[in-house]
Amino acid sequence: MAVDLSPIDENLLATISGLHGMPNGAFNIRRNGELVERHSSAFIEIATKEGVPGIDIKIKPGTRGETVYIPVIVTQAGVKDVVYNTFYVGEGSDVTIVAGCGIHNAAHEQSQHDGIHEFFIGKGARVKYTEAHYGEGPANGTRILNPVTKVHMAENSFCEMDLSQLEGVTSTKRETEADLAEGAKMIITEKLMTHDEQFAESNMLFQLNGDDSSVQVVSRSVAKDESRQVFSPLVVGNAACRGHVQCDSILIGNGKVKSVPAIEANCEDAILMHEAAIGKIAGDQIIKLQTLGLTEEEAEQEILDDFLS
Template identity: 55%
Template structure:
């Protein structure tokens, strides 16, 4: 068992809610190298030969198993780029717990770009959880630019649960999904920015197979002078349906722009989009404050509820 330092352990608690342990299938990347890794009977992790990253093979007999692949960057000035490819066989049922935490105590930018691709076999059921988090007393920026590519065969089910907790100064998120017949996609994106942070999230869902369906829920809170831009795009190329919902709360001097695109290219494509941007519900604030809370406490509770 590899021994982990205090900073790494603290960050793992933030980004791996299920509790990171060195057992089963796992891979802990620390400052650009695999600190420890393990396989299980059904899940094999192989280091890539040609570039940084791993290939994860999940066989069709996997049932309810978890794979943990957290990333910790605590060297200031580090730029870490990693390519992780998941090959999920037909019929597998798996939960993948990723996430990246940056601790920056220096004055240089620390950055992690995780490029993940998921090849999801027929009828497989994948849950992918990803938490992003930044901390550290340094002035150096904490930058996270995830790219997520999902290729779904027929009858596959994919749940993407992604959270930016706090402390990420700049993020550009790119998500691309191609959906086969009768496949189902669920996306839950939660994002919080504060101070002068910037966040951009681009998402493109191509519904290519008859009977495919997608539900995208995005919730965000922008505080301070932070800025957020959302650009979800849902394209219906077959008999399909999609529902995209983006809700944002703005506070202080923050700015949020939501630029969804829905595109029906097939007679039987049905696509709905809803977006709302506004301030915290005043009635809720008043109600909580009459219960004796301060304005900050009341705001905190409303925001926690909104993001959870």
């Protein structure tokens, strides 16, 4: 079945999910609050939720090597799209999930997408999850993205999350929560770019409830121009566990960042650490790249690309 996608649609999908046309396997593509196309596979079922907008993604136990795509694009001004997606990852699975939202808003109105994602990851399952947010259009078009991510990890499961905000998002409030059972391990990396007068707030809460559970949190951000960012990650150790939080930010122009990493130990065998660093790009880094033939602007962009990669 041919799917009608405009050049703007195609560019947004490529930017947030790397898609060029319809993928193989399981996928669900949403545009302006409506389904564009959906396909389930033999091992991954995607079904419409009852009562609220959204989908249920059910991954059969033992599923391995499959990727499911669930990108969302918004191309109409004035759209406020809210979607509730729930992922059920069967025991012993090893899968990749690619999500994200791109907004093209060329008008004076506000466009908004709030994606509420909840994961139930079964025993021994492994999940790689990537989510990219991107906005484009004139500065007077408001683009708002408010993602909520909740993760429930069973014994000996593993989850790696790569959450990124590329550029062009006027305002975002990001809420991330996870609870980890015995032996569960999580690695989460959040990368944010803000510019002009944009604002980003990120709140995270990780409950390490089982012995030998662990979480590694890495937050990297760049605040340009007059933009502002606030980060508040909290790791709570309720068992013999390990947790590490690292927040690094670069300021350019009059950008402002408030970083408040926190740890809370409720067990004497919990090992928790946190660190934060905020600063500008070092001048010697710029000079070194200029000696290789780059202009000052090119050198700065090279450093930022590497920092957020």
